[in-house]
Amino acid sequence: MADMDWPSCGKSLKGVILDMCGVLYDSGEGGGVAIPGSIEAVKKLKASDLQLRFCTNETQLNREAFVDKLKRLGFDISVSEVFSPAPAAVAILKERGYRPHLLVYDGLLPEFDSVDTTNPNCVVIGDAAEKFSYQNLNEAFRVLIGLEKPVLFSLGQGRYYKETDGLALDVGAYMKALEYACDLKAEVVGKPSPIFFQSVLNDMRLQPHEALMIGDDLVNDVGGAQHCGMKGVQVRTGKYRPSDERHSTVTADGTVDDLAQAVDMILKQRH
Amino acid sequence: MAGRRALKAVLIDLSGTLHIEDTAVPGAQDALNRLRQASVAVKFVTNTTKESKRNLLERLQRLNFDVQEKEIFTSLSAARSLVEQKHHRPLLLLEDSALEDFMGIDTSEPNAVVIGLSPDHFNYQTLNQAFRMILEGAPLIAIHKARYYKRKDGLALGPGPFVTGLEYAADCKATVVGKPEKSFFTQALSDLGCSPTEAVMIGDDARDDVGGAQNAGMLGILVQTGKYREGDENKINPPPHLTCDSFPEAVAHILKNLL
Missing domain, CATH: 3.40.50.1000 (HAD superfamily/HAD-like)
Structure with a gap:
């Protein structure tokens, strides 16, 4: 079916999911800068009959603060449209009766205000940056090793990311450290976890084949979305590297220069 | 074991095998002396990341073990020799x-x-x-x-x-570079001029001491002191050459059967 291919799948699409960092903006000092054409592209999508959601593995800020940052950059965006790992983790914790020990960035703590953290029976780690001290990791380790059945949730599993002063270890490195110490496997909340993508689809009341993910991370955005039965398109902005186009396990349904080009190609199919 | 040659060297773990914290395993000093009277080389091997050879030596001497600094080979020694070599x-x-x-x-x-x-x-x-x-x-x-x-x-x-x-x-x-890596054991033996098939390792850690040594071609003797827990001998395959009460019994076995 030709309609299943990019970009002709744009005809039958009902919803679009956008990654944020590297697609909408590049991070950096003072909140970063919008990627040229992306503010306009979001406006066009909102004016269309497509549903739109945003999906990020950001775990250093709570959603309110994060959305405020994007508004300041000029994006028309609201908190209810943004999916990030922390609220997804909160839903899982409540559903399964877990009381977490939290090793997350201070800015993220408000997301967990409604969660009981007394007498913890699991550990949640996010990108805690400078809070990843020996002492804090040891505390998390002791909670885990003291449990009959240790449970570790990790908000994403990234290896590293770019900071203004160079590359920095992401939460995945510390997740692996605790996995090794306690001989367990963490449950990853956030991209590329299928449950995470499914929660976005559920919110739009769409089937996977009716939605398209656009991101700069081949494995976590594109691969994760495809694993759920969605289409995945990669932009050549953000952390994109040319070697992504010959990756051994993930092939994007399409690769475009930037979000503006992707949106124009989709909307052209619908006229 | 078929093809095994006469024993030339005995590698001995420290913590848990010769002593537990600041107490010697009963009879361990005398057993070491008896071993030294036989014609085998002795080396003390340990995984440590924070104790220098001098620290280790001082503790052993305080507990009246007859040990010299050059007989101690640690995971730090192994790291140093790798760094020098490269x-x-x-x-x-x-x-x-x-x-x-x-x-x-x-x-x-x-x-x-x-x-x-x-x-x-x-x-x-x-x-x-x-x-x-x-x-x-x-x-x-x-x-x-x-x-x-x-x-x-x-x-x-x-x-x-x-x-x-x-x-x-x-x-x-x-x-x-530390135990149970094969290279650790071969390096510990290198200046003794003997091959792994001519050496035995005595330790309290089934995987790191005994399993590692046997994987390198040595015999391994597991002592039931230190971190030993019941059933540890079943955690490795092949099983230890011998599992015994403590260091003196391991020495008695070597003197009686392996020389």
Whole structure:
């Protein structure tokens, strides 16, 4: 079916999911800068009959603060449209009766205000940056090793990311450290976890084949979305590297220069 | 074992085998003396990331063991000889107490990372620094990969988790130098001029001491002191050459059956 291919799948699409960092903006000092054409592209999508959601593995800020940052950059965006790992983790914790020990960035703590953290029976780690001290990791380790059945949730599993002063270890490195110490496997909340993508689809009341993910991370955005039965398109902005186009396990349904080009190609199919 | 030659060397673990903290295993000093009267070389081998050879020697002498510094071979010694052999200038993520075993090593403009148990260095900045070096091609050398250890105030993370995290982030594999690596045992034997088939290892850790030694071609004797827990001998395949009460019994077995 030709309609299943990019970009002709744009005809039958009902919803679009956008990654944020590297697609909408590049991070950096003072909140970063919008990627040229992306503010306009979001406006066009909102004016269309497509549903739109945003999906990020950001775990250093709570959603309110994060959305405020994007508004300041000029994006028309609201908190209810943004999916990030922390609220997804909160839903899982409540559903399964877990009381977490939290090793997350201070800015993220408000997301967990409604969660009981007394007498913890699991550990949640996010990108805690400078809070990843020996002492804090040891505390998390002791909670885990003291449990009959240790449970570790990790908000994403990234290896590293770019900071203004160079590359920095992401939460995945510390997740692996605790996995090794306690001989367990963490449950990853956030991209590329299928449950995470499914929660976005559920919110739009769409089937996977009716939605398209656009991101700069081949494995976590594109691969994760495809694993759920969605289409995945990669932009050549953000952390994109040319070697992504010959990756051994993930092939994007399409690769475009930037979000503006992707949106124009989709909307052209619908006229 | 078929093809095994006469015994030339005995490797002996320290903590848990000769002593438990500051108490000698009963009869261990006399047993060591008896072993020394036989015609075998003796070496003391241990995984440590924070105790220098001098520290270890002082403790053994305090407990009246007849030991010389040159007979001690540790995971730090193994790391040092690797660094020297490859002409690395290491960034040393080690406690101060371990640094004296690296005296004389050039650490300017580092081009390799040596990582032991070093809570003082396990912070976000230093780990990022090590990570950036590794990503740019610096080799990662791990003293050992223990998951955790027992401290007075409870369990605490060992170097292994931090090594594993760096391996994941930089998509690389660390070179581990301590027990149970094969290279550790062959290096410990190298200056004795004997092959692994001519040596036996005595220790309380089924995997790191006995399994590692046997994997290197030696015989392994498991003693039921220190960290030994019932059933440990079943955790390795092939099983230990011998499992016995304690160090004196292991020596008696060697003197009676292996010489």
